[in-house]
Amino acid sequence: MNCVSPGLSPNYYIELPCLFYLLYRYSYYIKKFVYLQASKREKYIMDITIAIPTYNGASRFPSVLEQLQKQIQTETITWEIIVIDNNSKDETEKIVKGYQKRWEKSIPLEYFFEAKQGLAFARERAIQEAKGKLVGFLDDDTVPALDWVYHAVQFARDYPRVGAYGGQINADFEIDPPKNIDKIIGFLSIRERGDRANQYHPEVISLPPGAGLVVRRKVWQDCFSGSSSFIGRVGNSMLSGEDTEVLMYIYIKGWEIWYNPKMKLIHKIPAKRLEREYLLSLIQGSCLPLFPLKMIIAKNWQKPAIAFKTVFGNLYKALRHQIIYRKQLKDDIVLECELQIYWSRIHSFFYYLNRAIKQSCKKR
Numbered sequence: 001m002n003c004v005s006p007g008l009s010p011n012y013y014i015e016l017p018c019l020f021y022l023l024y025r026y027s028y029y030i031k032k033f034v035y036l037q038a039s040k041r042e043k044y045i046m047d048i049t050i051a052i053p054t055y056n057g058a059s060r061f062p063s064v065l066e067q068l069q070k071q072i073q074t075e076t077i078t079w080e081i082i083v084i085d086n087n088s089k090d091e092t093e094k095i096v097k098g099y100q101k102r103w104e105k106s107i108p109l110e111y112f113f114e115a116k117q118g119l120a121f122a123r124e125r126a127i128q129e130a131k132g133k134l135v136g137f138l139d140d141d142t143v144p145a146l147d148w149v150y151h152a153v154q155f156a157r158d159y160p161r162v163g164a165y166g167g168q169i170n171a172d173f174e175i176d177p178p179k180n181i182d183k184i185i186g187f188l189s190i191r192e193r194g195d196r197a198n199q200y201h202p203e204v205i206s207l208p209p210g211a212g213l214v215v216r217r218k219v220w221q222d223c224f225s226g227s228s229s230f231i232g233r234v235g236n237s238m239l240s241g242e243d244t245e246v247l248m249y250i251y252i253k254g255w256e257i258w259y260n261p262k263m264k265l266i267h268k269i270p271a272k273r274l275e276r277e278y279l280l281s282l283i284q285g286s287c288l289p290l291f292p293l294k295m296i297i298a299k300n301w302q303k304p305a306i307a308f309k310t311v312f313g314n315l316y317k318a319l320r321h322q323i324i325y326r327k328q329l330k331d332d333i334v335l336e337c338e339l340q341i342y343w344s345r346i347h348s349f350f351y352y353l354n355r356a357i358k359q360s361c362k363k364r
Contacts, residue, residue, distance in 0.1 A: 046078040049132030053122035057140035058090040073150035080108040086122040119232030120242035139211040145264040155260045163255025164215040166208025167263025175271045180334045193259045202251040210243035212265045223253045238285030248296045287344030291352045318342035
């Protein structure tokens with residue numbers, strides 16, 4: 001075959017028919033090469049990654065692993081489990097490695113150490129290391145139902161416009177809680193929103209907790225690429241908001257946030273978390289980020305009204321609550337916690353202003 005055009009140098013020019021012939025002849029090898037290269041780049045090949053962030057949780061997370069080993073209806077699901085050790089000082093690493101030696105190989109169990117203290121860093125590390133299209137977060141004191149993984153994956157298939165979703169979380173108290181605990185039980189990451197799937201409303205900070213949260217990995221990465229404004233509870237600080245912040249950014253990008261009642265969790269709540277000092281600190285740390293979080297989705301014209309309502313609306317509620325229940329506040333921890341909610345919401349406005357001033361000074 002004459003593959004050289006008339007009058008052109010044979011060293012540099014090849015006729016198109018000859019080129020097509022070569023491509024056709026070696027097409028199988030070209031396709032295989034491209035596929036292998038794509039496979040190397042794309043490590044996210046599983047349906048879901050179950051991530052367990054833990055800090056000094058050596059006595060807690062084994063029960064989570066034990067329950068994950070017993071999951072049912074996962075025959076057609078590809079999944080893995082990763083433990084994110086958030087700078088623990090106990091035997092977390094040793095225990096995980098012990099599990100790895102006797103673990104069912106069809107479900108990978110991986111261990112990663114994250115030295116930066118804070119739940120926000122642990123969750124971000126989980127997103128980076130995950131091989132799943134979905135990432136389901138389980139706290140080290142939450143025990144999933146035997147079909148939790150199945151329903152987590154199935155919900156994503158049934159609701160393609162949902163970017164993140166949480167499940168039904170029931171409490172397992174070590175001691176009997178106060179009779180009126182339902183008024184503040186949401187602060188303990190308990191969610192019981194009925195037996196039907198329903199949508200959360202981020203515009204009023206109605207969102208699932210990080211415990212039991214499932215998120216589409218790519219949605220997280222596309223919507224929240226920066227560092228978190230809140231790192232989570234570290235040391236003596238009870239300031240939270242890191243999970244809510246991510247969900248707010250997912251929401252403003254057009255994704256829906258839902259509640260899936262079929263994803264059932266048991267949250268173990270030790271007696272210590274029902275003590276007065278802990279509950280008051282928990283509520284204060286949970287409410288402080290309220291105003292900054294609202295500013296993420298608020299339009300400029302809405303901000304003055306939100307600020308007015310946050311300060312004066314909660315001031316009215318606090319004074320009214322104190323007047324009505326002044327004789328019972330000393331003896332009723334839940335009533336005292338409700339009062340703390342109102343004062344902490346007011347404080348959240350000034351917390352936001354203080355942060356804004358500091359950030360402005362840094363830029364200068």
